[in-house]
Amino acid sequence: MSQPEAGSSACVGAVLSAPRTLAVVARELPPLGPRDVLVAVSRCGVCTGDVDAWLGRSALTEPEPLGHEPAGVVVAVGAEVTRVAVGERVACWVEEGGFADRVVTDEQHCFAVPETVAHPEMAEPLSCIVNAVELAAPALADDVVIVGAGFMGLLLQLVLQARGPRTVTVADVRPGALARAAALGATHTVDTSREDLRARVAEITGGRGADVAFEVTGSNIGLDLAAAATRMSGKLAVVGYHQGGTREIALGEWNWMAYTIVNAHFRDKQVILGGMRTALRLMEAGVVDVAPLISHRFALDRIDEAFATAAAKPDDFVKAVILTGDDERG
Template sequence: MRIAALRAHEGFVIEETDVPVIGPDEVLVKVVASGVCASDLEPWIAGLPDGEVRYLGHEVSGVVVETGVDVDGLDVGDRVGTWVTERGFAEYVAVRAAYCFRTGEVPLDEVLAEPIACAVNAVEAANVRLGDDVVVIGAGFMGNLVQKLVALRGVRQLIVADARPDALGRATDFGATRVVDVGQESLPDVVRSLTDGKGADVTFECTGSQQALTATGETTRMSGTIAIVGFHQGAERTIPLAYWNWMAFTVVNAHFRELAIILRGMEVGVRLLASGQLSTKGLVTHRIPLERIDDAFGTLRDKPPGFAKAVITFPG
């Protein structure tokens, strides 16, 4: 089978290797799509030490083609989203059956159960309540997911901020009550005008940038909640901690490492997808074959107009 190996600065190599041999509690999944995640971007840009190789990819969906002798509840032919930590940019992955979730008839290149789980867990951790006023800063893929899930909570105001007209257009299509072009308007002023001067009950930071992090403190009401969803890489970030202390913010780190939480988020997310309560249609904007994986990472880095999410696709 083919697998992508990161061996150099902006340099994947497509290698041939054996199809994984599954254990008794595992299934073999033929990969249909594998999402390109911002958390994998840094090693691709920075490169690796000489001689080091990494096998990236963890946003996998596909079809079960073999089951282990102890597997109960999954069958050959089942369409699943999976939890893997690496080696997802490959034609096949071996996965514990307990880490696979049936997707129903949702197109597999739109499943991406792992990032959906991240968004599910972020919204639940932030404890968004009926009638809340919510701000989502960043209308990229994760911001769009958070927006869609927040809308299921029955909020009053759902304000989405970004600097890209195409991203704000998606947010509008997905039902934002107000979008804010931060290059043209003051986000704090707009939020106060829509929230009786108080600020948002909950603000989600979904960009991973210092500017957005700063803005969360300027838009959130006293004793409100700030949820850090963006993946922060590179330079250290700063916050005015004295002000944040005085404002009595609840700060939620919406990044989770406990497996049980991740798996529950995946189960919930896939249930919502399969039932039609959540749709990711229109969020996958770039479908790129394995042999052009460097192009996919470059697209994520450059974010051309219209970009939301790139996935690596595999034939039939």
């Protein structure tokens, strides 16, 4: 896709106007302020939160530009920008509008990306996982359980494995997802449609239970399973996005078991940005390789197909990325 001129105030991007209705349209960008950066977007990840909006699970009062995981190349900067320069590859934090050929954002929300990092669009989702792991703080040689082997669960697995756990047990109901977890290094996998997770974790841990269990499903049953796997006085980290409705938990049992509940969601902008900085360092060092998790790629004009695929989650699906520029790194 060709890029507009650097001085243009318009972009071409995807806008959600109704459930399952995305249109790629021209729209105005905010003016470039003294500390703002104009980025020609090359790629943007498709987040589950975006898919929920596309499915109509979140309120939509007016057409909404989607996408918050963009990366690209700086094409213009404000007069006072010192953090990045024209021509640099960057990962960006934006609240919306990332599915576009260009975005404007504050220089503090841009991170220069080394040439060795092939997938800078993964900096934002990886930051969520980095912050979740740091908050839950699993110790060396802990037994950990991950309930949910989707993209975020597998990303969590990669980061946790760098922390030196004794065992990593991944639970899901999809054989393909569990096979991916095993290929990425999980010491044990449990198909909870056929096996009792509490019993399997007790067997794995010598009857003790998980020191830390991470729920990454966004579902009530995921919470129940994570709790069942956790030892007395262990930690239960809620990483799944529980959007809409309510959840029921066995609070009396949770109370009795003295779980430490970790709410691994972050709204503080500085925490998010700090996580992105760490995420890029992990990718640069090769500690975390996200490439095996990017299963689908779509051009911007196929974004409806991308969202339909992400919602359907076929057996080979993990993560979709929208490609809007000329970066051919994969």
